[in-house]
Amino acid sequence: MPREELVHAAEELKHASADASGEVKERLESQADTLQSLAQADKGPDHGRLARIMHALSELKEDADGDIAERIQSAYDHVEAYRGTVSGV
Numbered sequence: 001m002p003r004e005e006l007v008h009a010a011e012e013l014k015h016a017s018a019d020a021s022g023e024v025k026e027r028l029e030s031q032a033d034t035l036q037s038l039a040q041a042d043k044g045p046d047h048g049r050l051a052r053i054m055h056a057l058s059e060l061k062e063d064a065d066g067d068i069a070e071r072i073q074s075a076y077d078h079v080e081a082y083r084g085t086v087s088g089v
Contacts, residue, residue: 003038003039003044003082004039005078005079005081005082005085006035006036006038006039006045006078006079006082007035007036007039008075008078009035009074009075009076009078009079009082010032010033010035010036010039010075011032012071012072012074012075012078013028013029013031013032013035013071013072013075014028014029014032015071016028016064016067016068016071016072016075017029017032019067019068020064020068024060024063024064024068027056027060028060028068028072031053031056031057031060031075034053035053035075035079044082044086045086046086046088047083047086047088050079050082050083050086051083053079054076054079054080054083057072057075057076057079058076060072061073061076
């Protein structure tokens, strides 16, 4: 099931948020919740929604370092892999 990629991305962000603090922690948790909801929705997200999520993850990675940045990159890669399965564009 391709949406497993979104579940994996959400899990990576949850792990990253455990080591983060402040605004970064809140943003990571928010993105994780969003990805988890999209993974369970009846209809998957479109390219535009995925692009916005990927952009947000790129911004978050700039504000992080070490293991947190690695987990954000892993989440980004999972979203990108899922996006490759979405028809259109």
